[in-house]
Amino acid sequence: MKKIHNTLLTTALASAMAFSATSHAGLSDDKVKIGVLADMGGVYADVCGQGCVEAVKMAVEDFGGTVLGMPIEIVSADDQNKPDVGSVKVREWVEKDQVDVVTGMVSSAVTGAVTKVLTANEKIALIATSASHAFTTKACSPFNAHWTYDVVSLANGTVKPMVQSGKKKWFFITADYAFGHALEKVATGVIKENGGEVVGVVRAPLGTSDFSSYVLQAQSSGADVVALANAGSDMVNSLKTAAEFGLTEMVDVAGLLVFTPSALALDPEVAAGMKLTTGFYWNMDKQTRDWTTRFQKRNGGKIPAMGQAGAYSATMHYLKAVKAVGTDESKAVMAQMKAMPVEDFFSRNGYLRVDGRMVHDMLQVRIKSASERDSEQDVFAVEKVIPGDDAFLPLEKGGCAFALEEQKKTLAANK
Amino acid sequence: MVLHRDFLGAVMAEFLGINLFGLFGQLLVGLINGSFYALLALGLAIIFGLLKIINFSQGALYMLGAFGAWMALEYLQLNYWYALFVVPIIVGLLGILMERFLIRPIANEDHLYSLLLTFGIALILQGLFTDWYGSSGLPYSIPAELKGGTRLPFMYLPNYRAWIIIFSLSVCAITWFMIEKTKLGAYLRAGTENPKLMQAFGINVPLIVTLTYGFGAALAGLAGVLAAPVYSVSPEMGSNILIVVFAIVVIGGMGSIGGAILTGLAMGIVEGLTKYFYPEASNTVIFLVMVLVLLIKPAGLFGKEA
Numbered sequence: 001m002k003k004i005h006n007t008l009l010t011t012a013l014a015s016a017m018a019f020s021a022t023s024h025a026g027l028s029d030d031k032v033k034i035g036v037l038a039d040m041g042g043v044y045a046d047v048c049g050q051g052c053v054e055a056v057k058m059a060v061e062d063f064g065g066t067v068l069g070m071p072i073e074i075v076s077a078d079d080q081n082k083p084d085v086g087s088v089k090v091r092e093w094v095e096k097d098q099v100d101v102v103t104g105m106v107s108s109a110v111t112g113a114v115t116k117v118l119t120a121n122e123k124i125a126l127i128a129t130s131a132s133h134a135f136t137t138k139a140c141s142p143f144n145a146h147w148t149y150d151v152v153s154l155a156n157g158t159v160k161p162m163v164q165s166g167k168k169k170w171f172f173i174t175a176d177y178a179f180g181h182a183l184e185k186v187a188t189g190v191i192k193e194n195g196g197e198v199v200g201v202v203r204a205p206l207g208t209s210d211f212s213s214y215v216l217q218a219q220s221s222g223a224d225v226v227a228l229a230n231a232g233s234d235m236v237n238s239l240k241t242a243a244e245f246g247l248t249e250m251v252d253v254a255g256l257l258v259f260t261p262s263a264l265a266l267d268p269e270v271a272a273g274m275k276l277t278t279g280f281y282w283n284m285d286k287q288t289r290d291w292t293t294r295f296q297k298r299n300g301g302k303i304p305a306m307g308q309a310g311a312y313s314a315t316m317h318y319l320k321a322v323k324a325v326g327t328d329e330s331k332a333v334m335a336q337m338k339a340m341p342v343e344d345f346f347s348r349n350g351y352l353r354v355d356g357r358m359v360h361d362m363l364q365v366r367i368k369s370a371s372e373r374d375s376e377q378d379v380f381a382v383e384k385v386i387p388g389d390d391a392f393l394p395l396e397k398g399g400c401a402f403a404l405e406e407q408k409k410t411l412a413a414n415k
Numbered sequence: 416m417v418l419h420r421d422f423l424g425a426v427m428a429e430f431l432g433i434n435l436f437g438l439f440g441q442l443l444v445g446l447i448n449g450s451f452y453a454l455l456a457l458g459l460a461i462i463f464g465l466l467k468i469i470n471f472s473q474g475a476l477y478m479l480g481a482f483g484a485w486m487a488l489e490y491l492q493l494n495y496w497y498a499l500f501v502v503p504i505i506v507g508l509l510g511i512l513m514e515r516f517l518i519r520p521i522a523n524e525d526h527l528y529s530l531l532l533t534f535g536i537a538l539i540l541q542g543l544f545t546d547w548y549g550s551s552g553l554p555y556s557i558p559a560e561l562k563g564g565t566r567l568p569f570m571y572l573p574n575y576r577a578w579i580i581i582f583s584l585s586v587c588a589i590t591w592f593m594i595e596k597t598k599l600g601a602y603l604r605a606g607t608e609n610p611k612l613m614q615a616f617g618i619n620v621p622l623i624v625t626l627t628y629g630f631g632a633a634l635a636g637l638a639g640v641l642a643a644p645v646y647s648v649s650p651e652m653g654s655n656i657l658i659v660v661f662a663i664v665v666i667g668g669m670g671s672i673g674g675a676i677l678t679g680l681a682m683g684i685v686e687g688l689t690k691y692f693y694p695e696a697s698n699t700v701i702f703l704v705m706v707l708v709l710l711i712k713p714a715g716l717f718g719k720e721a
Contacts, residue, residue, distance in 0.1 A: 041542060041550075042545075042651075043550055043649075043651055044550065045545055046549040046550045046551040047551075049550075176695055202690075202694045203694055203695050204694060205695070205697060205698040207651070207655045207698075208697070208698065209642075209646050209652065209655050209656055210646070212444045212447070212448070212576070213441055213444050213445075213687055213690035213694075213697075214690065216440045216441065216444060216570060217691070219570075219571075220436075220437050220440075232550075232551065233551070233647040233649050233651060233652070236552055236647040236649075237646055237647045240646070240647065244557065244564075244573045244575065244576070244645060245564075245571055245573055246571045246573070259551070261549060261550075261551035262551050262552075264551065264554070265551045265552035265553055265554055265647065265649070266554055267554045267556040269556060270556070302549065
């Protein structure tokens with residue numbers, strides 16, 4: 001009896017193995033299904049939202065609509081900036097609806113929850129808009145690809161040159177939640193490394209409408225630079241107030257995360273001259289302009305935010321990798337994605353590092369004054385291109401365990 | 416100048432252990448915000464106090480006011496000063512339509528129905544504007560006449576903020592006077608207190624109710640125009656401020672016109688001081704006050720016991 005049982009077990013195991021071996025070749029369910037998860041109607045709707053869905057659709061159309069002779073499908077959902085809503089949706093996608101890869105992803109809190117679900121199901125996350133650098137450091141995963149930018153690249157791009165030019169004393173107006181804290185912490189690190197100091201910090205609750213108290217505190221702090229570690233309407237409100245109270249004339253104000261739509265929401269008189277860092281600017285060269293023209297046609301004339309361009313680039317790179325390896329099995333696709341360079345209208349000199357960080361050139365830009373602008377949407381002047389390796393946190397400093405292990409193996413093999 | 420101020424500030428700080436000049440600045444800023452809160456709370460208090468409608472769309476109407484100012488400039492080339500008159504009238508008319516066709520049919524139901532209805536209207540308006548204009552907001556600059564500011568011994572006071580205090584407090588004072596001290600106000604109060612009796616005297620009570628709602632809505636629109644140059648003009652701006660204003664009305668005593676104005680000012684100052692001493696609590700401090708007031712005096716500071 002026991003023998004029969006053992007035989008049965010071995011047969012079952014063998015067939016299971018055979019099944020999993022065949023499933024590696026070709027597509028898992030005769031199609032590739034891409035999920036786009038974003039805030040569709042809330043504060044961050046402009047920086048990803050429906051624009052991200054359009055960008056992904058555009059990538060699929062440009063790719064030809066099919067891969068390996070099978071159709072590519074797109075589904076999308078609103079995460080309402082809530083981690084629970086996002087992770088429930090993504091779980092449903094991967095466990096029930098055969099979604100192979102998820103992109104979009106705005107709020108870092110949502111992304112943190114969603115990437116856990118994706119990793120547990122061995123599905124790839126193409127993170128297009130989140131800011132936290134945790135997804136390729138402490139909370140890294142072999143299934144994460146973090147595309148557009150992160151807090152480290154923002155701090156290196158904006159803070160470092162200012163400290164080095166002699167602006168040593170900094171004051172922070174920080175959004176009082178995970179993203180703001182992370183941005184403030186990373187920027188503080190950069191300031192101290194370069195011989196500067198932080199003379200004061202105020203943490204303003206998210207959605208504060210009046211920043212005048214904080215601006216007064218910044219004014220009396222004796223700082224050379226007031227850094228805005230916030231985003232969206234918090235950034236717009238705080239900068240408007242800073243200009244109104246004459247702060248922008250006394251000291252430099254640095255917006256650490258300024259999405260292009262937020263820059264457009266600012267009166268040029270208030271914002272002109274402010275330097276900031278971005279992962280993409282639509283009016284950089286012919287390639288970016290051509291893509292933007294096509295994108296605008298389908299996005300109600302709105303210009304793309306960096307995350308939307310990033311979502312296109314990431315989707316395209318993913319599809320190319322699926323085609324190259326002849327399967328949508330996540331590990332094989334990810335290995336291929338990391339092997340191929342990322343070079344398109346969005347990413348210059350880009351490559352997907354072993355820890356999942358997409359390292360590419362970042363742009364240091366300045367907000368143009370009204371007279372400098374050729375069109376209403378011509379808001380930035382590109383001042384400097386920061387090479388990816390200078391902008392992003394080096395792999396060794398990130399502390400991503402699996403990536404360091406892999407790097408060690410590669411080094412040993414090379415010896 | 417800066418040096419001089421810093422020196423004086425330092426002396427003061429040494430003297431009292433805190434930076435007195437900084438504190439004065441915060442008090443003044445609190446007063447500015449307070450006068451703004453007062454204007455918003457006034458509209459809400461009128462609608463609740465006289466009509467017993469808990470108007471959750473007040474924040475959305477405020478947002479409409481700010482967008483209205485932007486639209487007037489963008490599409491009609493009407494500057495701020497025109498917008499200050501035209502936009503509140505339009506928002507008021509919208510309020511009248513809302514009252515006549517949506518709120519009146521359920522006027523005799525429980526208060527909860529009008530609360531849910533106005534909340535739904537607010538969500539719809541917010542969603543529509545997010546869809547049409549995006550979530551990032553629109554630029555609107557301070558009118559040229561009010562640019563610049565005055566350097567006071569303890570802070571730089573932008574002219575526009577001074578204008579906010581003067582203008583909104585004047586509007587509050589006039590409104591209070593009209594409702595509490597004039598014959599028109601007496602009709603209004605009587606008409607809502609005892610509609611049947613007033614109708615017997617030949618007063619058109621439904622018309623009074625509609626006009627009052629329109630006036631409350633127009634006040635929100637006015638606050639929106641006033642806010643457009645200094646705050647981000649975005650679809651979310653109304654929902655961010657609405658709950659705070661509600662708390663102010665509750666603290667002042669539901670329906671007390673004068674109470675709403677005074678509490679608005681006081682809460683602006685309380686919030687300003689919190690932003691100075693412990694900024695993290697600045698968005699909760701008003702609710703803390705609300706809880707305390709409700710525990711000690713459930714009808715609110717200026718409310719009459721039911």
